[in-house]
Amino acid sequence: MYKSLLSVGGFTLISRGAGFLRDVMLGAVLGAGLLADAFVVAQRLPNHFRAIFGEGAWNAAFVPTYSRVLETEGLPAARIFSGQIFIGLLLTQIILLALALAFTPAFIDLLAPGFRDNPEKFDLTVTLTRITFPYLLLVSLVTLQSGALNAHRLFAAAAFAPVLMNLSMMLFLGLAFSFSNAGAAASWGLTFSGVLQLALTSFAAWRAGILERFAIPEMTANVRHFLKTLGPAVIGSAGVQIALFTDTIVGSLLPTGGPSSIYYADRIYQLPVGVIGIAAGTVLLPEMSRLLAAGKRDAALHAQNRTMALSLALSAPFFVAFIMIPEFIMRGVFLRGAFTLEAADASANVLTAYGFGLVAIVLLRSAIASFQAQGDTKTPMMIALAAVAVNIALKLVLFTPLGAPGLAAATAAGAWVNLLLLVFFAIRRRAMKIDLVLWKAATCVVTASCALAIFSLLSIGPVELLALWVGRFVNETELLALGVSGAAVYAAVLLVGLRVSGVELRRKATANA
Secondary structure (H helix, E strand, C coil): CHHHHHHHHHHHHHHHHHHHHHHHHHHHHHCCCHHHHHHHHHHHHHHHHHHHHHHHHHHHHHHHHHHHHHHHHCHHHHHHHHHHHHHHHHHHHHHHHHHHHHCHHHHHHHHCHHHHHCHHHHHHHHHHHHHHCHHHHHHHHHHHHHHHHHHCCCCHHHHHHHHHHHHHHHHHHHCHHHCCCHHHHHHHHHHHHHHHHHHHHHHHHHHCCCCCCCCCCCCCHHHHHHHHHHHHHHHHHHHHHHHHHHHHHHHCCCCCCHHHHHHHHHHHHHHHHHHHHHHHHHHHHHHHHHHHHCCCHHHHHHHHHHHHHHHHHHHHHHHHHHHHCHHHHHHHHHCCCCCCHHHHHHHHHHHHHHHCCHHHHHHHHHHHHHHHCCCCCHHHHHHHHHHHHHHHHHHHHHHHHHCHHHHHHHHHHHHHHHHHHHHHHHHHCCCCCCCHHHHHHHHHHHHHHHHHHHHHHHHHHHHHHHHHHHCCCHHHHHHHHHHHHHHHHHHHHHHHHHHHHCCCHHHHHHHHC
16 A cells, blocks of 8 residues: 555656646746636636535545445446446536536626626636636546546556646646637646546556446446435535635635735645645545455554554645745745735745644545545535534634635634544544554654754754855745755654654554555
8 A cells, every 4th residue: 555655646746746837837927916816716616616526525435336346246347337427427517517608607706706896807717717617527537537546556547647737737828828818828728638637547447447338327236325425425525615615705805816825825735735645545545445345444444544644744844844934935936927025925824824734634535534435425524514614614704804814724723623523533433543653653743843843943044144145046045945954854853753663654564454
């Protein structure tokens, strides 16, 4: 499993690296003004629905069911089952796309009501949304095929697919002179990437001999089981997305540039979330589903503990960086072209607020696997709705005094509520068992994080002097120096701590599995 996790994490890191370059291009070309605000909302709407109907509900219901069919009935039955679900997903997405294209202005009025006060921004957002929304249909099918590939422990194609999205958007941004504006170029790049991603996962599934066999959906026992788990999963995924919809709605009421500051901070924030959290959940869910289907409960819980320990160790330095040096991060990454110092500082404040929820967000997917691997989507649904209620209430309270950072702080608080409730009920139902190695690893991570925080405070002055001495690329030099030296300090303290504690995550995990 560690090999799979590193594979997914590696490809996800490549994707996030390409995404980093894409966002640097977006910041330089679009800045943080009207055009950027319109594009942020236009690309966010299909991605909200993708999280509900794609990565969220469909994966939560599909992967455990597919794994069970594969384990108990064999590959032919699994291919027929995936084909039935593929057709059902395709039909629902065509209907949703038709409604979205027909009623785009109403969607924008509902989800970004503040834009109506600026006719130019509103009309541009409607135009860009109609370009980006077909991406939802394509990427939902990609997600379904990725779930089947993951169930067969074939992670490379699914993990590499987002790289194509970033490359496509960068290509179209490079050809922005051929479009009415750079926002339109980026939007077409997003939609075209859906075609590329679907081609990639379809080819990978065909080459592996697991491509779905198209069949008219019938109410077989497997389909009924899928639909039974799908309903709660949709509600649970929708609950999380309601909180994000609230970000879009309330964010549209911010002055021009507010939605953009949230977007750019979120892009940095999503780097560890994608590379660590989503990669861990992507590998852990099919692994736990397979082990539980084979009656190996202890091995499933063991895999979960090691995955959470590794996720915690990898995410903690990002948490410290987002809290201690957010201004250096945003200036070093985005301060160029149309992206101003004011925009960088505004995004840095949002990044700090997001940072307080980073560890919780990273561990969520691993915690949810306790339930989803057993086909239980109702419990995560109820917990997600409770967390969303807290999230939305805090957004409404914090929006007026804090603005964009208040929305991010509410998201962080909601993530912690979600995680703590998941862990509480999972332990209570014996679906999770935190072992001694995880406790020791957590202690070592906290110690290393404290050392990194102290080092950050002490090193800011010398690093600023070094950057001034270098003369050129001051912001980039400061970020690079702080990042490299901080990573070295964190790694050294963590490795010493793990060695003293007798914790060796990989070898002992393999030996005990």
